[in-house]
Amino acid sequence: MATVADVTDATFQDEVLKSDKPVIVDFWAEWCGPCRMLSPILDQIADEHDSVKVVKVNVDENQGIAAQYGITSIPAVYVFKAGEHVATSIGAKPKQIIEKEFAEYL
Template structure:
């Protein structure tokens, strides 16, 4: 499955109303650690059919970043049943990302 790009228009439908857990990558195009994590996020999206993987550009979607108190990037959140179930920040190994999905 490919990574879904989030906007204020589709955030509720894609994340909050999703029937499966959603991994959301809060990023910016200018962020070095975000660029390092992009291939890891893409791999997880391709490998995991039990999880929806999404990205949201905080420069383009400031309202959502503010709403979820994203203070540094990359920030990763796992949403389950419309609620934040796990949250982490910074570049991480893929194994840490997988562990976060299990919480």
């Protein structure tokens, strides 16, 4: 079972930008209902796709990274590959939609 790691302002560069495989980053907050709906879907994707790493960034606790990437709506799910932001999905969506949007990275 793959674990979805919590990433902070301090660990973002090492965990995401320097990763040797694509990284799905879930920008979320405790108070966000749609974020809570999306979380188990991203857990499933992490379990089912070894080719990608899935991490979470709490935007309330890590405002530097959230500001750097212009996060204004959550949940915001970004894909990073080779240190570059390459894809975005905003809002809670069914698993099959997320997998379709990010198919080339899974």
